[in-house]
Amino acid sequence: MGTEEMKIKLLNGCEASAEGALSAGCKFYAGYPITPQNRYPEYMSKRMEETGGIFIQAESETSSINMVFGAAAAGFRCMTSSSSPGISLMQEGISYLSGCELPAVIVNMSRGGPGLGDVTPSQADYFQSTRGGGHGDYRTIVLAPWSCQEIHDHTYMAFDLADRYRNPVVVLGDGLIAQMYETVKIRPKKKRFPKKPWALDGCYGRKPNSLKSLFLTPGVLEAHNWKLAAKFAKIEKREVRFESYYCKDSTYIVVSYGTCARITKEAIDRARGEGINIGLFRPVSLWPFPYQQLAECIRTAKKILVVEMNLGQMIDDVKIAAANSSARIFFYGRPGGGVPDPDEIYREIKKK
Amino acid sequence: MKTIYQRPESLTSATSIYCPGCGHGIVQKLIAEVIDELELRTRTIGVAPVGCAVLSYDYFNFDVTEAAHGRAPAVATAIKRLLPNRIVFTYQGDGDLAAIGTAEIIHAATRGENFSVFFVNNAVYGMTKGQMAPTTLPGQKTTTTIYGRKAETHGFPLKICELLSSIDGVIYLERTTTSDIPGIMATKKAIKRAFSLQIENKGLSLVEILTSCPTNWKKSPIESMKWIKEVMEKYYPVKVFKEPSVAKI
Numbered sequence: 001m002g003t004e005e006m007k008i009k010l011l012n013g014c015e016a017s018a019e020g021a022l023s024a025g026c027k028f029y030a031g032y033p034i035t036p037q038n039r040y041p042e043y044m045s046k047r048m049e050e051t052g053g054i055f056i057q058a059e060s061e062t063s064s065i066n067m068v069f070g071a072a073a074a075g076f077r078c079m080t081s082s083s084s085p086g087i088s089l090m091q092e093g094i095s096y097l098s099g100c101e102l103p104a105v106i107v108n109m110s111r112g113g114p115g116l117g118d119v120t121p122s123q124a125d126y127f128q129s130t131r132g133g134g135h136g137d138y139r140t141i142v143l144a145p146w147s148c149q150e151i152h153d154h155t156y157m158a159f160d161l162a163d164r165y166r167n168p169v170v171v172l173g174d175g176l177i178a179q180m181y182e183t184v185k186i187r188p189k190k191k192r193f194p195k196k197p198w199a200l201d202g203c204y205g206r207k208p209n210s211l212k213s214l215f216l217t218p219g220v221l222e223a224h225n226w227k228l229a230a231k232f233a234k235i236e237k238r239e240v241r242f243e244s245y246y247c248k249d250s251t252y253i254v255v256s257y258g259t260c261a262r263i264t265k266e267a268i269d270r271a272r273g274e275g276i277n278i279g280l281f282r283p284v285s286l287w288p289f290p291y292q293q294l295a296e297c298i299r300t301a302k303k304i305l306v307v308e309m310n311l312g313q314m315i316d317d318v319k320i321a322a323a324n325s326s327a328r329i330f331f332y333g334r335p336g337g338g339v340p341d342p343d344e345i346y347r348e349i350k351k352k
Numbered sequence: 353m354k355t356i357y358q359r360p361e362s363l364t365s366a367t368s369i370y371c372p373g374c375g376h377g378i379v380q381k382l383i384a385e386v387i388d389e390l391e392l393r394t395r396t397i398g399v400a401p402v403g404c405a406v407l408s409y410d411y412f413n414f415d416v417t418e419a420a421h422g423r424a425p426a427v428a429t430a431i432k433r434l435l436p437n438r439i440v441f442t443y444q445g446d447g448d449l450a451a452i453g454t455a456e457i458i459h460a461a462t463r464g465e466n467f468s469v470f471f472v473n474n475a476v477y478g479m480t481k482g483q484m485a486p487t488t489l490p491g492q493k494t495t496t497t498i499y500g501r502k503a504e505t506h507g508f509p510l511k512i513c514e515l516l517s518s519i520d521g522v523i524y525l526e527r528t529t530t531s532d533i534p535g536i537m538a539t540k541k542a543i544k545r546a547f548s549l550q551i552e553n554k555g556l557s558l559v560e561i562l563t564s565c566p567t568n569w570k571k572s573p574i575e576s577m578k579w580i581k582e583v584m585e586k587y588y589p590v591k592v593f594k595e596p597s598v599a600k601i
């Protein structure tokens with residue numbers, strides 16, 4: 001296929017994300033089939049072979065994430081992908097990654113739940129993604145792309161963020177982005193990588209390294225948690241990402257993220273065409289959440305509408321951002337794999 | 353003065369906090385001695401999951417990582433695939449390998465991953481203070497089988513070497529004991545064999561080692577050794593289950 005010389009490709013979200021990972025120098029992928037992201041392991045099985053990386057079809061998502069733990073411990077850029085139930089199974093491993101300060105990338109093409117749910121797009125994993133997800137006091141950086149280009153770029157960026165902060169990073173897509181095809185400008189291959197003096201590759205010429213999250217001596221685990229807290233505070237300061245459309249001076253702000261924001265944007269364009277003074281605020285990093293930036297955006301707002309493909313999860317963060325605002329906050333959501341269309345959101349905008 | 357015995361370089365000078373008579377100290381020392389003898393220390397990576405194995409991070413004087421309970425074979429799989437020239441081993445208890453991590457060991461075995469597994473079978477959950485393990489013997493009293501393990505309610509012990517011997521990806525399987533000096537010497541030989549086969553890229557090797565847990569067995573160290581010999585070795589025969597010449601089909 002001559003992938004090296006082709007710069008623009010028609011890819012679905014799984015493939016676009018996988019190419020982002022490969023451009024970022026990902027050398028290890030472990031995964032287990034689950035709809036709607038089956039294309040991911042299939043595509044990676046081929047591409048890892050072509051690029052000299054390692055692909056393993058694991059026996060479970062539990063095993064996938066622990067293989068990723070091993071790959072990260074050995075100092076290699078590594079990742080897994082799955083969809084909601086599989087991501088639930090990975091939570092213990094993600095907690096260990098954060099506790100041991102290991103960099104890794106986890107792509108969640110989320111689907112309707114709870115339980116087995118269905119295989120259609122959903123944003124019901126917002127809480128799980130942004131509140132750590134597993135046990136213990138930790139966070140993962142969460143990026144929420146809304147196009148195939150963005151999932152490519154976000155996945156690429158996720159590897160740099162993971163290495164920079166030695167922490168797992170979640171790319172939160174959904175069944176829509178996983179399966180839609182768009183043209184994607186492929187990033188050039190990353191050539192320079194940060195050194196990892198903490199990695200385990202045999203202690204030749206140095207003192208032995210050990211990686212652990214277990215600290216039994218009284219006070220040591222607390223100190224370790226304070227160290228992590230300082231790191232999380234740094235991330236909150238530096239890694240906030242968002243986009244706003246027509247937010248300046250708008251009296252009506254819609255807050256939405258990911259593919260749902262993309263659908264919402266169409267409804268907003270239509271409402272603006274009719275002279276409604278409305279804007280869209282789109283958090284791109286869900287953690288750290290752009291609290292200050294949203295607070296700024298809603299300064300002149302009288303009404304805020306939060307649109308999500310769930311029963312209302314990000315709305316909690318919007319309320320925190322709006323703590324000093326007198327704007328009224330409304331919610332429109334479609335849970336269980338329901339996907340709103342622009343007309344539906346337009347009607348909601350008019351109704352409130 | 354002539355040095356006739358010293359601590360292996362592969363062990364740190366930390367004081368062990370394993371209970372008196374515990375088998376972990378014996379097995380970890382044997383692993384360290386073999387690593388020294390084969391001159392592997394600077395290219396070895398150990399994977400020690402949850403269980404009393406966690407204390408080993410302070411004792412092994414080479415690269416070691418933690419692993420979640422049961423998941424060491426998954427962690428080791430990735431490390432060895434990415435660093436095929438390094439020596440990788442897992443060090444797992446029986447709750448870890450034979451209960452919560454059964455899927456991981458079976459699938460690492462089916463994939464024929466080229467690392468070594470040291471499986472410490474002490475017939476109880478040591479770290480959590482003596483509950484029934486999958487390897488607990490019929491009739492054995494533990495904190496969750498206070499009247500003794502009964503087949504009707506608790507099922508039968510899991511014989512890991514017997515189970516894994518049907519898997520083609522496994523190259524070497526041996527069960528050894530630490531109940532006496534010849535047993536300990538044979539254990540060391542088996543550990544050496546496992547590492548040697550890994551160096552030759554032969555596939556997965558596993559040594560199951562019958563060890564004592566006097567604290568949770570509520571026995572003295574000496575009674576514990578006797579119990580391994582008289583009870584455990586009867587149920588879990590000490591022998592080679594699979595070796596390269598036999599494994600080749």
Ligand SMILES: Cc1ncc(C[n+]2csc(CCOP(=O)(O)OP(=O)(O)O)c2C)c(N)n1
Binds near residue numbers: 448
């Ligand atoms: C997911 C999870 N479940 C349970 C535990 C608690 N736990 C810690 S050690 C252990 C048992 C270990 O027993 P074994 O593997 O036999 O090793 P030993 O301590 O006897 O050497 C358990 C159940 C845990 N840490 N993580």
